[in-house]
Amino acid sequence: MSDLIKKVDQAWLQPSERFIKRRAMRAAFMKAILFGCASLSVLVTLGILYVLLSESWAFFREISILEFLTDTQWTPLFEDAHFGILPLLSATLTVTGVALSFALPAGLILAIYLSEFASNSIRETVKPFLELLEGVPTVVYGYFALLFVTPLLQQLMPNLAGFNLLAPGLVIGIMILPYTTSVSEDAMRAVPNQLREGAYALGFNRMQTAVRVVVPAALSGITAAFVLGMSRAIGETMVVAIAGGQNPNLTFNPTEGAAAIPAYIVQVSMGDLPHDSMGYKTIFAAGLTLFLITLAFNIIGQLLKRRFREVY
Amino acid sequence: MKTANTSFECLLRRTLKRMAILSVSALTLSASAAELIKIDGSSTVYPITEAMAEEFQIAEKGKTRVTVGVSGTGGGFKKFCRGETQIANASRPIKEKERAKCREKGIRFVEIPVAIDALAVLINPKNTWVDHLTIDELKTLYAPESQGKVMNWNQVRSSFPDRPLKLFGAGVDSGTYDYFTKAVVGKEHSSRGDFTASEDDNLLVQGIAKDENAIGFFGYAYYHENKDKLKAVSIVYQGNKAVAPSPETAKSGQYQPLSRPIFIYVSLNKPTDALKRFVQFYLDPKHAKDYVSEVGYVPLPKVAYEKALNNFENEKTGSAFAGGSKIGISIEELLIAKTID
Structure with missing residues (x-):
């Protein structure tokens, strides 16, 4: 047994x-x-x-790279074909500029509030709503810009074109807001409490502590948040394709319409371009430009993010 | 308000029809695989073919499915001559080069005019200064030489206000673009490149409807559907009096040079019975009269459809257009003209 x-x-x-x-x-x-x-x-x-x-x-x-980068006209499908990326680039940068000029202050204020002022319960209520913004399909944002924001802005600015860069820029700003807010809030919350306590000990009030101590301490993280948000804004496609216009236009004026790089790619892909035609190849040249820009911003953003982590 | 109502009703009716088709095809799908007819091409011809396809599918009770794509006349012919589609919608005749592509692949086809379109020039309803334009003024607007130079309304006519121009137009892959450039600029496929050129006519409608300074051109059907949002410009040709685009002026031949026949091209590359039935359905004068006018185009005279069906059944292949679009050709001339494969 x-x-x-x-x-x-x-x-x-x-x-x-x-x-x-x-x-x-x-x-x-x-x-x-x-x-x-x-x-x-x-x-x-x-x-x-x-x-x-x-x-x-x-x-x-x-097409030589020099011509690609310096020609001021982009008309690859027309008889008199020009292949200058500048008009597309200017629109992309203008939209991104508008988006950031909204998302930067708004995101920063939101992040300061959520990290330094809001009670736990408020933070827990607000954050899911912010994240909800991230879940909205971009095509919805596109029509929101075209059918709601543009008419609204036209009431204020009668000269605003039907397709313009301002409305998609603002809407993309709203779109990247959750992202920039949550990353910069994380950065601020990572600031050790000793710094805050030190500030209070010196007689700073909460606002002064937030603005003069926490934000500077988290600055590289906040910068990273905005650089990453920026690369998202640059690559954003549906919103600019729907509301930004499809006419290559070398301008930095956001009240005018112009085709951004992603909008151009969408537009030419809708027709039936024969393989190997020049129009077909432009898609990839434009795509590569976009890829390199977003890659550069992503790398810068990651570097900044890492740097702020090493501080503490 | 009335127009808004009718276009809404039209939409509702179409949606209901689509649902009916879906449910019918869902029922029959289990019984047997439905035969498929593939169509692609012009956005101008799309509304007619789509209406025909819907009615045909209902009549067939789900036995046949018809898909209609929109990639522009040029895009449609590319697919057609590769043998990927059985019918090409075209708002201009097939080109020499495209015919060669079809010949290469051994694809013989019948050219069938299905309606007359008044290619419309549209402005925003708030535009108070334009009540007509001459063809020369249109040329100033869209000619290649104007690129980057003609940017203001007062450059078109000195009495026009000092306002920036916002130009729109059919995409470069479309037959509408080809026809417009030929009729206005004088050379097919030649225009300035700095305007919003889109294959998506609804985008053009949006663009013009939202901008007081806008002007654009596309097929009449999209104006017909959006009469409350757009204003059509009357056209002055060769010093005659100004003529507004409408089914009547297109039919009477007064709306020159922008009224034009639009086509379908049917492949005779192993045509199925379903395809034959669809063409017969399409060319039935009664159907043509109803559905063609419903979407805003001008149906051809009855004999034209009979003659066209005759051409199809007798396999009269090839195109009557050796040298590109002909401005102001009559349908009767077209149907008896000599054709080239």
Whole structure:
């Protein structure tokens, strides 16, 4: 009887070699699958980069980079074709500028309020609502800009064009608000309490503490939030495609309509461009430009974010 | 207000029809796979073909499904000559180059005029200064030489106010663009490049409806649907009196040079019975009369549809247009003209 118990115990406590081997194999297999999933995202990014580069290469063999960057007209589909990215770039930058000039102050004020002033219960109520803004499909934002914000602004500014950069800029500002707010709030909350207590000890009130101590201490994190928000605004497609107009127009005036880079890509993709035609290649050259700009801003944003983490 | 009402009713009716089609096809889907007819091309012809397709699908009780895409006349022909679609909607005749592509792939087709369109020039209803434009003034607006130079209304006519111009127009892949440039600028596919050119006519409607300084052009049907938001400009041609676009002036030939025939091209590359039934349905003079006028175009005379169906059944293939769009050709001339594959 006791022999039997001993045997059973042994079987339990010392698994057979076969079992150990199988377990190791299973672990290795799972690891391989997980690694595959993880590398998939990297591979996809590399694949996109490869397609962008190879198709743009075909474009830049016919159009010099100098012409691409300096020509002030963008009319690739018309008879008198020009391939200057500047009109598209100016619209993209103008929209981004408008978006940031709204999202920067609003996001900062919101973040200061949520991090330094709001009670826990208010913060817990407001944050889900902010995050809800992030969940709205961008096409809805686009029509919101076109059918609601533009007519509203036209009441104030009768000369505002039907398609303009102001309305999509403001709407994109609203769109990136949750993002910039939550990242900068995180940065502010990461500021150690000793700093705040020190400030109070010196006789600062809450406002002074927030503005003179917490914000400067979290500045690199806040900057990162806005740089990341900016790269999101630059790449935003549906809103500018719907409400910004589709006419390449070299202007920094937000009351005029102009095609931004993503809007152009949407517009030409709607017709049926033959593979290998010049119009087809412009999509990739424009896409590459957009990719490089957002990549640059993302890298800067990440660097800033890391820097602020190292401080404490 | 009345127009808003009718366009709403039209929309409602269409939606109901669509739901009917959906439910019918859902019922029959389980019984047998429905036959599919694929159509693509001009946004100008789209409203007619879409109306025909809807009625046809109801008449077939889900036996056949018809899909209608919008990628512009040029885009439509590209797909058509690759054999991807059975019918191409076209707001201009097929071009030499496109015909060659079709020949290469061994795709023979019948050219069928289905209606007359008054290509409309539109402005914002708040625009008080334009009541007519001459073809020369339109040329000033859209000619390639005007690019970056003609930017203000008073450059078009000195009595016009000092206001910035906001130009819109059909996209460069569309037959409407080709026809407009040929009739106005004088050379097909030649215009300035700094205007909002879109294949999406609804976007053009939006753009003009929201901007007092806007002017644009597209097929009459999209004006017909949005009469409360847009104002059509009367056109002066060769010193005659100004003529407003309308089904009547297009039919009588007064609205020159911007009234034009619009087409479907039907592939004879292994035509299915369903395709034949659809073409017969499309060219039934009664259907044509109802659905073509419903969307705002001018139906052809009865004999034209009979002749066209005859051409289809006798496989009279090829195009009657060797040298591109002809300005001011009559339908009867067109249907008996010699055709080239």
